[in-house]
């Protein structure tokens with residue numbers, strides 16, 4: 001690498017802006033070329049230290065910052081699942097729906113229990129409506145097509 005090619009790269013080399021390959025070539029050239037190494041030292045000496053303003057934070061600002069951080073820490077983690085994405089202002093709507101659902105389930109369960117109780121009473125009660133006909137209760141039909149003519153009353 002020639003000196004004239006190295007000179008424009010010196011600032012970028014010190015700022016870490018060169019590609020790794022360029023940086024290696026500049027480093028090797030500086031190790032072997034005294035004038036360029038002196039120019040690099042002169043550039044480093046002339047470059048001022050980076051100015052970093054010291055923050056001036058008052059006690060009031062620190063308190064506000066501390067409170068803001070506390071708020072952030074206290075806030076619960078957000079749940080993005082639709083089931084958990086309940087707006088706090090609509091929570092009573094959800095409570096009302098849940099109560100209505102419970103009422104429906106309770107009503108159905110109550111009806112089932114009542115029907116089961118009635119069925120059990122019916123099963124336990126003695127049979128009252130069964131009419132058992134004995135043989136003597138039957139008599140032949142007054143008209144039988146096989147015994148008489150085709151018309152009744154003949």
Ligand SMILES: [Zn+2]
Pocket residue numbers: 002003006029033034035036037
């Ligand atoms: Zn050189």
